[in-house]
Amino acid sequence: MADVTLRGVHKAFGDNPIVRGVDLEIGSGEFMVLVGPSGCGKTTLLRLLAGLEQCDQGEVLIDGKVMNDAAPRERNVGMVFQSYALYPHMTVRENLAFALELRKTPKAELDARVNEAAQMLELEKLLERRPKQLSGGQRQRVAIGRAIVRRPSVFLFDEPLSNLDAALRVQMRGELMRLHARLQSTMIYVTHDQVEAMTLATRLAVFNLGKLQQVGKPLDLYARPANKFVAGFLGSPGMNFLRGRVGKGAVAGDGFSLALSPRYTALEGREVIAGVRPQALTLSAQGGVRGEIEAIERLGTEGYAYLRTKVGTVVARFEGGGAELKVGDAWGAACEAASVLLFDAASEEAIAVQP
Amino acid sequence: MTRVGGVAAVKRAIAIVTLACALFASGVRAEAPPEKTRILVWHAYRAAEETALLMLIDQFNAAHPEYRAEALALPYDVYPSKLSAAIPTGHGPDVFIFAQERVSAWARDGLLSPMDADAAMMPGEFPEAALDALRSKGALWGLPLSLKSVALYVNKSLVPVAPVNTDEMVALAQKLTDPAQGRFGLAWEAGDFYHHASWLSGFGGKLFKEPEHRPVVDTPEGVAALTFVRDLMRKKHVMPEEPSAQLVATLFNANRAAMVINGPWFAGEIHGVDYEVVSLPIVSATGLPARPLLTVEAALVSATSEVKDGARALARFLVSKDASILRAKIGRQVVATRSAYDDPGVGGDTLLRAFRKQAESAVPMDNTPAMLTVWEPYKRALTAVLSGLLEPDEALAQAQRRLNAIAKPMPPPASPWPLLLLAAGGILALSIWIRRRPVRPDAPALYHDVRRAIAYCTPAAASILVLVFIPFAIGVGLAFFHHGEGRYTFVGLSNFVDILTSRDYRITEPMSFWFTLAVTLAWTVANVVLHVSIGLFLALLLRDPLLKFKGVYRVLLIVPWAVPNYITALVWKGMFHRQFGAISALLATLGLEPVSWFTRFSTSFAANVVTNTWLGFPFMMVVSLGALQSIPQDLYEAAEVDGASKWAQFRHITLPLLRPALLPAVILGSVWTFNMFNIIYLVSGGEPGGATDILVSEAYRWAFQRNEQFGFAAAYSTLIFLFLLGWSALTRRVAREPSPEAA
Amino acid sequence: MKRPLLGTALVHMGLVVLCVIVLYPLLWVVGMALSSQPGLQQGLWPLPAQPSLVNFTHLLTAQDAAGHFTFWRQLGNSILVATLTTLVGLTFSVTAAYALSRFAFPGRRLGMTALLATQMFPATMMSVPLYAILDKLHLLNSLSGLVLVYATTSVPFCVWMLKGYFDTIPKDLEEAALLDGASQGQIFLKVVLPLTRPALAVTALFSFMTAWNEFVLAATFIDDQLRFTLPVALQRLVGEYKTEWGLFAAGALLVSAPVMAVFFALQKNLVGGLTAGGVKG
Numbered sequence A: 001m002a003d004v005t006l007r008g009v010h011k012a013f014g015d016n017p018i019v020r021g022v023d024l025e026i027g028s029g030e031f032m033v034l035v036g037p038s039g040c041g042k043t044t045l046l047r048l049l050a051g052l053e054q055c056d057q058g059e060v061l062i063d064g065k066v067m068n069d070a071a072p073r074e075r076n077v078g079m080v081f082q083s084y085a086l087y088p089h090m091t092v093r094e095n096l097a098f099a100l101e102l103r104k105t106p107k108a109e110l111d112a113r114v115n116e117a118a119q120m121l122e123l124e125k126l127l128e129r130r131p132k133q134l135s136g137g138q139r140q141r142v143a144i145g146r147a148i149v150r151r152p153s154v155f156l157f158d159e160p161l162s163n164l165d166a167a168l169r170v171q172m173r174g175e176l177m178r179l180h181a182r183l184q185s186t187m188i189y190v191t192h193d194q195v196e197a198m199t200l201a202t203r204l205a206v207f208n209l210g211k212l213q214q215v216g217k218p219l220d221l222y223a224r225p226a227n228k229f230v231a232g233f234l235g236s237p238g239m240n241f242l243r244g245r246v247g248k249g250a251v252a253g254d255g256f257s258l259a260l261s262p263r264y265t266a267l268e269g270r271e272v273i274a275g276v277r278p279q280a281l282t283l284s285a286q287g288g289v290r291g292e293i294e295a296i297e298r299l300g301t302e303g304y305a306y307l308r309t310k311v312g313t314v315v316a317r318f319e320g321g322g323a324e325l326k327v328g329d330a331w332g333a334a335c336e337a338a339s340v341l342l343f344d345a346a347s348e349e350a351i352a353v354q355p
Numbered sequence B: 001m002t003r004v005g006g007v008a009a010v011k012r013a014i015a016i017v018t019l020a021c022a023l024f025a026s027g028v029r030a031e032a033p034p035e036k037t038r039i040l041v042w043h044a045y046r047a048a049e050e051t052a053l054l055m056l057i058d059q060f061n062a063a064h065p066e067y068r069a070e071a072l073a074l075p076y077d078v079y080p081s082k083l084s085a086a087i088p089t090g091h092g093p094d095v096f097i098f099a100q101e102r103v104s105a106w107a108r109d110g111l112l113s114p115m116d117a118d119a120a121m122m123p124g125e126f127p128e129a130a131l132d133a134l135r136s137k138g139a140l141w142g143l144p145l146s147l148k149s150v151a152l153y154v155n156k157s158l159v160p161v162a163p164v165n166t167d168e169m170v171a172l173a174q175k176l177t178d179p180a181q182g183r184f185g186l187a188w189e190a191g192d193f194y195h196h197a198s199w200l201s202g203f204g205g206k207l208f209k210e211p212e213h214r215p216v217v218d219t220p221e222g223v224a225a226l227t228f229v230r231d232l233m234r235k236k237h238v239m240p241e242e243p244s245a246q247l248v249a250t251l252f253n254a255n256r257a258a259m260v261i262n263g264p265w266f267a268g269e270i271h272g273v274d275y276e277v278v279s280l281p282i283v284s285a286t287g288l289p290a291r292p293l294l295t296v297e298a299a300l301v302s303a304t305s306e307v308k309d310g311a312r313a314l315a316r317f318l319v320s321k322d323a324s325i326l327r328a329k330i331g332r333q334v335v336a337t338r339s340a341y342d343d344p345g346v347g348g349d350t351l352l353r354a355f356r357k358q359a360e361s362a363v364p365m366d367n368t369p370a371m372l373t374v375w376e377p378y379k380r381a382l383t384a385v386l387s388g389l390l391e392p393d394e395a396l397a398q399a400q401r402r403l404n405a406i407a408k409p410m411p412p413p414a415s416p417w418p419l420l421l422l423a424a425g426g427i428l429a430l431s432i433w434i435r436r437r438p439v440r441p442d443a444p445a446l447y448h449d450v451r452r453a454i455a456y457c458t459p460a461a462a463s464i465l466v467l468v469f470i471p472f473a474i475g476v477g478l479a480f481f482h483h484g485e486g487r488y489t490f491v492g493l494s495n496f497v498d499i500l501t502s503r504d505y506r507i508t509e510p511m512s513f514w515f516t517l518a519v520t521l522a523w524t525v526a527n528v529v530l531h532v533s534i535g536l537f538l539a540l541l542l543r544d545p546l547l548k549f550k551g552v553y554r555v556l557l558i559v560p561w562a563v564p565n566y567i568t569a570l571v572w573k574g575m576f577h578r579q580f581g582a583i584s585a586l587l588a589t590l591g592l593e594p595v596s597w598f599t600r601f602s603t604s605f606a607a608n609v610v611t612n613t614w615l616g617f618p619f620m621m622v623v624s625l626g627a628l629q630s631i632p633q634d635l636y637e638a639a640e641v642d643g644a645s646k647w648a649q650f651r652h653i654t655l656p657l658l659r660p661a662l663l664p665a666v667i668l669g670s671v672w673t674f675n676m677f678n679i680i681y682l683v684s685g686g687e688p689g690g691a692t693d694i695l696v697s698e699a700y701r702w703a704f705q706r707n708e709q710f711g712f713a714a715a716y717s718t719l720i721f722l723f724l725l726g727w728s729a730l731t732r733r734v735a736r737e738p739s740p741e742a743a
Numbered sequence C: 001m002k003r004p005l006l007g008t009a010l011v012h013m014g015l016v017v018l019c020v021i022v023l024y025p026l027l028w029v030v031g032m033a034l035s036s037q038p039g040l041q042q043g044l045w046p047l048p049a050q051p052s053l054v055n056f057t058h059l060l061t062a063q064d065a066a067g068h069f070t071f072w073r074q075l076g077n078s079i080l081v082a083t084l085t086t087l088v089g090l091t092f093s094v095t096a097a098y099a100l101s102r103f104a105f106p107g108r109r110l111g112m113t114a115l116l117a118t119q120m121f122p123a124t125m126m127s128v129p130l131y132a133i134l135d136k137l138h139l140l141n142s143l144s145g146l147v148l149v150y151a152t153t154s155v156p157f158c159v160w161m162l163k164g165y166f167d168t169i170p171k172d173l174e175e176a177a178l179l180d181g182a183s184q185g186q187i188f189l190k191v192v193l194p195l196t197r198p199a200l201a202v203t204a205l206f207s208f209m210t211a212w213n214e215f216v217l218a219a220t221f222i223d224d225q226l227r228f229t230l231p232v233a234l235q236r237l238v239g240e241y242k243t244e245w246g247l248f249a250a251g252a253l254l255v256s257a258p259v260m261a262v263f264f265a266l267q268k269n270l271v272g273g274l275t276a277g278g279v280k281g
């Protein structure tokens, strides 16, 4: 139960700037999910928060106190390492109990907390094993357990569910949400999983190249991405981008034309990138986007078709089984004017217009 | 108990041990002040001689209530160096028992109290030769306790009448020799100058040229004596080859050596043989008696003793008539005191009488440091001739060259200023360079744990600084001095120049620095390669989880490391014996000719390497076993899946991943091997002709066997150090050790 | 994975042959120790026809004038000195190696090189200055002085060995412990050290051996019969004119027995990958 603030945080390894001026406020009890492509500095950011790295510039505040020089143990944060970092010479029980033993927690409470965590993570049967006798997913759960038995005021999760099967992942997600609800601790959670990001987060932060791209409620980010990167990063399959020029009530480019909502009329003549989510782009015989089917993804009640157009591959949704579709056929795609977003062709920032 | 509890226990144990150490350190020195004045006696006596000495000390204590004499028995090997270290600091003994061989040097260095007055209190009691042996610069430095020399032991069942001259002796020996049966007429440690010296004197030779008192060995008499012995062994075959003390004893006890030349100590080793001891025969060629070297064991009184009166009283007591009788009867010593022989039990003892008689005609061994320089060159000449490598005159000419090189004149003293200035300049330049060195911009961040690092490193760093670097600095400092006549003179770089330019030998000769360096390198490389490859191979075999009895094999295979190598090295030497060794026996069962291992460089070197490999591979095996644990098993599984062969796995996984853990062992192993001379000393002894010696053996010899040329020895050591430093820098670069910053 | 029977048999056969070769020279030592008479056996079979234990009984029951059983006293000294050397040496080296492996400070490279350099200067020239230094420190004639010297001698190898091993332990583990609230000391004792067991076993054995078989320094620095270590007593059997080979061999075997015991106790630590499973990938 502590708020966490980053102010102008910079971090470089040698000559490589990795975190480049991050400002982020995370309220007490918030579930903040960090997403970003591999290598963008998410782990580094968590390590800065944990005190495992010192920032070159800026401030890290936990509960309003500047923590730049505080040792990790003074920060009362728990972390699930991306690499697990289990103590190989200790059993699962010892791994879980280690932090509590260091705090000289009374035996009864210690056992209770270890057992509780083990139960929640379905580790009861594995308590006497050593890490090397565990599967990857089991190890990951021990790593989570080790962080949660401590009940720190801030949790740092570095891709904690990445190694679990789909069912277990759903279940663990639920457990984490309940844990969050119960402990009310601040959680900072790194993931590559869209569903995790959208379902867990009270707020979502998107990173790229060491910079914060956008922070906000997941659905806000989904609906109103601040820039082309965020728009493309969230959602699966990723957003379609089509380079063109704003014309009369439409944006058009080489071989496509999409209707625009009237509020964009002011932009007429401007070079832009139009973004449409595949979910909003329906495959149809006509449609403003024309192309040849490259590949088909059939999901049962719906599916996605990949159209090769003159401005690149465009993904469009279709209903039903899609039995009539064949690779190589020429098709079109169309969408409602409201679902087309525009980004500046040069800066790639979203072009915001008053509704 | 949980793991964390276990760690707590370890912590407690460490605390207890630390406390114990502290108590130990404080308690040990705090001795109660002695109520009686203590007289400390050092000796290297054993068995009966020790018993007799201890009895006498008890008697002395009983008779002198004001004193409490205590004996300390020391290993002979360490005794002289311990004396030299202890006496100047005042921790030495009050009385110590030693032969005369170092008396001159000790007297010169002021370590001994003169004993003329004490000897004068017992006029006529000591043979003049014994007193002469203990004189230096006109004064007497000790009281003679016992006389030691060799004489002739004859097996009475084989030799009813002992020979009086060498013609008789040789004739008898020829009659009694049957090499096929392993029977010999004669046996003695012919490769040892101590035994050979008798013949030198018998042929009329002298060891020193007077008045300059310089050892001269390439004399016609020397050649004659050596030829005589060589012919006995190699032409007439009446003596066994490579005769060691053990071999001589074995043959005599088995009635397979009819006549043996040995000292009084040999009597205790004879079992079940009826024998008598007679004086050495007259050399028929010259008509002169063969006169053995006489060593006189004496009671010496330390110059720094604080109880000199008591110490002298004790020394006088030990040589008194009654004490001598006891020493003769119980300690079986050939006592020096004349009146002791009035006692029928002593005078009537045939063995003592025979040795006493021999001692009367023996040549007292010279007591100057020059004598110490003779042993090694002469021994080399003897082994070279007796193994048929060289003719006597060639061998002795070589020995003379060695002696001349050892007795080289002192280099001119130099002024220390140029070197000091240079050193000061170097330090200045270094400090400027360190100051000027561009500070890395991220230095503060990079070096944020300096304080903790200091705390962690201090214990090790402090102890190394005090116990290693200070002695090291002193050692290096000595390299710029010449030590002679007990004085150090600054001579600048001349020691280094002499060594590096190989002043006394051509560089292709075994005695030159460069030749020895090459041998040392070959020795190091051969050993390290064998140690590491065998050790690693075994470690790989013995970590196989499916292999049964791994533990047993592992324990059995480290045994060579566990057993003291002094004895195992000598066992190996014994196995390499040409006539009686196990390897010859093995070759014989295979129908092969026995090999004379130590007469050729290649075989001699190989014998050393085999022995040292046997001794050294267990260490590398243990290190490799430990190091292999740092390689994760799944890498092998991944490689297996990738289709890598066992060899490829070894080559691409084991070796590279083992490198960080194995590299220190390899580098340190090669450093140790480079400086490991005791195996060579014990196995080949440097044979043939010093060719298998390595650099440290030279350093050791210059320090202890060659006129105490400590400066020269230090220069050798410094060169070894510099060489190894450069070599390790090179190997580490070649092995491209990742810089610690990358860790 | 299963190994073909033939392969296993071959490996065992090879190992047995090797053990025989390795142990054969020791048979000679045993032979000497078991023979009541001096002199050496000849030929290929070194054991005496009538083995006798006199050499062993002589050593084990030897008493000095005051009635102390000298062998047992000296064995006690040896065990004490070697054990303390191991503890002190390991304490010194483990801490230094950890700092050299983990902490960033100037002079790390130099430190490692300096450690190596300490081994390069031939020891022959060092004992006299060392004597004087121990004298100044009032550590002469005390087993603690000896322990200190031995421990210092063993430090360079141990530091190198341990540093190499520490380098292979993932840093993540220490960071996890840091977050779990462990102090530096706790991390070191509870996380790092248990993982270093194989290297600790090797270095412990090494330090033990450094002290166990040494006699030159022991004989030089100790002035009291009852404070001598066993190798000194053993070396006493080598005289100027003759050596008591039977006793020496028996003594050598007795001296090596505890080493084997120590190794046997330590060797299980040399196996079983300890860091496995700790971190992903």
Ligand SMILES: Nc1ncnc2c1ncn2[C@@H]1O[C@H](COP(=O)(O)OP(=O)(O)OP(=O)(O)O)[C@@H](O)[C@H]1O
Pocket: A013, A014, A018, A036, A037, A038, A039, A040, A041, A042, A043, A044, A045, A082
């Ligand atoms: N100790 C270090 N030294 C130098 N570079 C580092 C170090 N740690 C990380 N980096 C670099 O910093 C960048 C960010 O690393 P980080 O681990 O934070 O990425 P990430 O966002 O967590 O990626 P992923 O999703 O793949 O885990 C990477 O390019 C990495 O190579």
Ligand SMILES: [Mg+2]
Pocket: A042, A043, A044, A082, A158
């Ligand atoms: Mg990461």
